Amino acid sequence: MTSTTDHSRVMTPPTFDLVGYLTGQQAKVEAALDQSIAVIYPQKIYEAMRYSLMAGGKRLRPVLCLATCELMGGTLEMAMPTACALEMIHTMSLIHDDLPAMDNDDYRRGKLTNHKVYGEDIAILAGDGLLSYAFEFIAAQTVQVAPQQVLQVIARLGRAVGAAGLVGGQVVDLESEGKPDVTVETLNFIHRHKTGALLEASVVCGAVLANATEVDLQRLSRYAQNIGLAFQIIDDVLDITATQEELGKTAGKDLQAQKATYPSFWGIEESQRQASQLIADAKAELVAWGEKAQPLMAIATISLLANIRF
Ligand code: GRG
Numbered sequence: 001m002t003s004t005t006d007h008s009r010v011m012t013p014p015t016f017d018l019v020g021y022l023t024g025q026q027a028k029v030e031a032a033l034d035q036s037i038a039v040i041y042p043q044k045i046y047e048a049m050r051y052s053l054m055a056g057g058k059r060l061r062p063v064l065c066l067a068t069c070e071l072m073g074g075t076l077e078m079a080m081p082t083a084c085a086l087e088m089i090h091t092m093s094l095i096h097d098d099l100p101a102m103d104n105d106d107y108r109r110g111k112l113t114n115h116k117v118y119g120e121d122i123a124i125l126a127g128d129g130l131l132s133y134a135f136e137f138i139a140a141q142t143v144q145v146a147p148q149q150v151l152q153v154i155a156r157l158g159r160a161v162g163a164a165g166l167v168g169g170q171v172v173d174l175e176s177e178g179k180p181d182v183t184v185e186t187l188n189f190i191h192r193h194k195t196g197a198l199l200e201a202s203v204v205c206g207a208v209l210a211n212a213t214e215v216d217l218q219r220l221s222r223y224a225q226n227i228g229l230a231f232q233i234i235d236d237v238l239d240i241t242a243t244q245e246e247l248g249k250t251a252g253k254d255l256q257a258q259k260a261t262y263p264s265f266w267g268i269e270e271s272q273r274q275a276s277q278l279i280a281d282a283k284a285e286l287v288a289w290g291e292k293a294q295p296l297m298a299i300a301t302i303s304l305l306a307n308i309r310f
Contacts, residue, residue, distance in 0.1 A: 025062075028080075033054065048118040071206075082142065092126075092128075098113040102174070135158070161198070166194055166197055176190065191229060200221055222281075
């Protein structure tokens with residue numbers, strides 16, 4: 001466990017250049033996102049959408065989607081519209097999560113939150129705009145993929161965002177706030193839905209675009225669920241151990257809000273051990289693909305850096 005932003009300290013297989021891979025994939029995603037939304041009339045809403053979409057972030061979900069599509073024999077071109085849509089949806093969820101009615105945060109990705117810059121009304125609409133545009137973008141921009149696969153991606157993403165995913169997780173999170181009797185099962189439910197559902201969709205949708213088999217989809221789904229939970233455990237640990245500068249968002253929020261977190265159940269050391277075990281389990285799902293799965297292996301390893309920006 002480390003709270004450094006120095007890539008060279010991340011453990012990776014010696015043959016795989018994790019830094020080069022991530023930087024390269026992130027740059028491609030960044031360029032595609034930049035092209036995805038133009039500022040037209042009414043400028044204010046497009047600017048607000050672009051403000052949060054282009055505010056940085058690790059681009060973990062797009063990178064996962066591209067990696068699984070390529071692992072399953074597909075191409076970057078096939079997956080890029082879905083990869084961008086995943087980041088639009090993720091960004092929407094962050095904008096709404098930061099609103100005064102939810103987490104009430106002033107900083108995100110090292111910058112003022114959307115509502116702090118544009119006001120609450122525009123921030124809500126910027127989230128709505130990004131959410132609907134994400135689905136339009138997949139439907140209108142995906143090439144070289146059969147319509148059945150595109151439809152499946154749209155259906156899976158819809159499910160991951162709605163009450164069966166992000167929205168459901170957020171509701172249970174809000175209901176649990178300030179309650180002294182939240183169980184670890186409830187905490188798992190929150191994170192499996194709030195964070196895990198979109199990470200899983202990122203991994204599985206990349207593979208669906210490449211027409212992967214059901215067995216492969218299930219393996220990838222288990223990989224994603226494990227890294228999703230590990231990611232969240234470490235996020236909770238970092239909320240205690242990292243600085244605002246390292247996180248790009250307010251540190252110490254969970255303690256302040258008296259939220260149930262993994263360290264509040266297990267302590268920091270046991271939380272780190274559980275996260276390492278989940279990452280080992282995630283990697284075990286990839287063994288069948290050998291060397292080809294190195295990008296996904298490496299991404300599982302960087303889950304250890306969770307919300308530290310790189
Ligand atoms: C309105 C449809 C609709 C949904 C909104 C607000 C909400 C429902 C859900 C909250 C989802 C949420 C904020 C989950 C937390 C996910 C998480 C771990 C965020 C941090 O992800 P990183 O580390 O961030 O990938 P970067 O900035 O690197 O992208």
